[in-house]
Amino acid sequence: MDKYILEDKGKQLSWLLRHDSHSFLKGLIDEHGWRSVDEICEKYHYTIELLNEIVETNNKKRYEYNDDKTKIRARQGHSINVDVELKEATTITENNPYLYHGTSDRFIESIKKEGLVPQTRMYVHLSVDEPTAVNVGKRHGGKTYVIKIDAHQMKLDGEKIYISNNGVYNVKKVLPKYFKDICVYPNLSIKTK
Numbered sequence: 001m002d003k004y005i006l007e008d009k010g011k012q013l014s015w016l017l018r019h020d021s022h023s024f025l026k027g028l029i030d031e032h033g034w035r036s037v038d039e040i041c042e043k044y045h046y047t048i049e050l051l052n053e054i055v056e057t058n059n060k061k062r063y064e065y066n067d068d069k070t071k072i073r074a075r076q077g078h079s080i081n082v083d084v085e086l087k088e089a090t091t092i093t094e095n096n097p098y099l100y101h102g103t104s105d106r107f108i109e110s111i112k113k114e115g116l117v118p119q120t121r122m123y124v125h126l127s128v129d130e131p132t133a134v135n136v137g138k139r140h141g142g143k144t145y146v147i148k149i150d151a152h153q154m155k156l157d158g159e160k161i162y163i164s165n166n167g168v169y170n171v172k173k174v175l176p177k178y179f180k181d182i183c184v185y186p187n188l189s190i191k192t193k
């Protein structure tokens, strides 16, 4: 498959499965985020082969099928209010206490005041390591900041930390008291819009 078509259809699929609130309200996406493969193929000009290729080659492993491959969903990142059955993370311990959040200088002052709060998505996304967080932050342009978060303390305080099937950590919010460190990455701030 042509890589540009694959990329375009991949982006469209992300929207169809995570953000298509109109179809969600019509019941075309169920409460667990599943949407019919047939419906997507018929209405949006996908073939099963194309969907398979997107699911298999997606760099972030964003999508999954149900057992009989009649339905597909995104593993995380939704703005529509679905429950994709995220599991509580068991990897955060006293010896492995930190998670990271990458962001842009545009947001940093507000984040310092309010903490991390979901904007359009259901959850704040946290990364397992700094390089991953840098890449997330770079998407927003400007200077990239990485916030180191004491996730273990959050857990001790009763905050739920979920992990998706593709390894993204999800939380409802992060209060500033859990920020251990905020670093700017000047060398990585060259992306401009």
Ligand code: HQG
Binding pocket: 060, 062, 077, 102, 103, 104, 107, 110, 111, 114, 115, 116, 117, 118, 119, 120, 121, 124, 125, 136, 137, 140, 168
């Ligand atoms: C910021 C990609 C002002 C937050 C990535 C972020 C990720 C605040 C932006 C996934 C704020 C929201 C998610 C506050 C948070 N005031 N701004 N109080 N609290 N923000 O795109 O984390 O490619 O919704 O720092 O890999 O950048 O979609 O979240 O900069 O996992 O699969 O508000 O998107 O995955 O932006 O990225 P986003 P994100 P996919």
